[in-house]
Amino acid sequence: MHALLKRFAGRFAFTLTLVVLEAAGWILFPLVIGRAIDSVLADSTRGLYEFAILGIVTMGIAVLRRLVDSRAYARIYVTLGEEMAESAADSSTSTRTARLGMLREIVEFFENSLPELINSVIGLAGTVVILAALNVPVFLGCLVVALATVVLYALTGGLTIRYNQGLNDEHERQVDAVDSGDPARLAKHLRAMMRWNIRLSDLEAANFGINWVFMIALLVFAVSAATTETTEYGAVFAIVMYVFQFVESMLMLPFFYQQWLRLREISGRLAEAEGEEG
Numbered sequence: 001m002h003a004l005l006k007r008f009a010g011r012f013a014f015t016l017t018l019v020v021l022e023a024a025g026w027i028l029f030p031l032v033i034g035r036a037i038d039s040v041l042a043d044s045t046r047g048l049y050e051f052a053i054l055g056i057v058t059m060g061i062a063v064l065r066r067l068v069d070s071r072a073y074a075r076i077y078v079t080l081g082e083e084m085a086e087s088a089a090d091s092s093t094s095t096r097t098a099r100l101g102m103l104r105e106i107v108e109f110f111e112n113s114l115p116e117l118i119n120s121v122i123g124l125a126g127t128v129v130i131l132a133a134l135n136v137p138v139f140l141g142c143l144v145v146a147l148a149t150v151v152l153y154a155l156t157g158g159l160t161i162r163y164n165q166g167l168n169d170e171h172e173r174q175v176d177a178v179d180s181g182d183p184a185r186l187a188k189h190l191r192a193m194m195r196w197n198i199r200l201s202d203l204e205a206a207n208f209g210i211n212w213v214f215m216i217a218l219l220v221f222a223v224s225a226a227t228t229e230t231t232e233y234g235a236v237f238a239i240v241m242y243v244f245q246f247v248e249s250m251l252m253l254p255f256f257y258q259q260w261l262r263l264r265e266i267s268g269r270l271a272e273a274e275g276e277e278g
Helices: 002-007 009-041 046-087 093-134 136-172 174-179 183-229 233-277
Strands: none
Touching (some): 009 046, 009 093, 009 233, 046 093, 093 136, 093 233, 136 174, 136 183, 136 233, 174 183, 183 233
């Protein structure tokens, strides 16, 4: 994936700049809404104008980014697909079909998942910084939960890689299994694919469940700390909303991490195949 980023650096730089600007806009929403609430309570409309301007600008960037993304990544996929088909001309139909699907998965990650990942990372960093200024106990609670989440997924990363390897091996056998016309062989292949899918799903469910317990504990603590240490209504609202943003980001980041592990395995597989065919 590093080679892909380097080759199409110009296109990635432009689209990712728009992603960062959009993420920066979203991270300011709770703070600006809190200011708007305090402004209205003080018989002023300034906070409402700030809120409206932020909303319009952020939405404009979001729309532009999506228009640019769909065109840029379509061209990247077509270019890489043509090159892959040419370099793998001597491979079986099953292998070429599987690799084309894997290539599409990588491109879709950059188009759809990477912007969400950047939004989550920027949202997480911005949330932690703002919470440090608004409420130190809540800020420390977020750090503890973040550390617990990192440890949890680091411990299960090896299993995720192994399960994805098994699943991708079966993907490369799929077309041959269908073309064989042997119902027993096809059934065996489908059962194997489902076993790998179930293992991945079970691991994901277990990690998510444990992580959600961390998040619920943080939310309960944050609501208590925000209402006892802060007097302004707008500030209390902002703290609670930022904790919700933190929780959302911390629940989403592990999915991106698991997806990255899968795509790293796919990238290594494709690079190894190109080396063998070259």
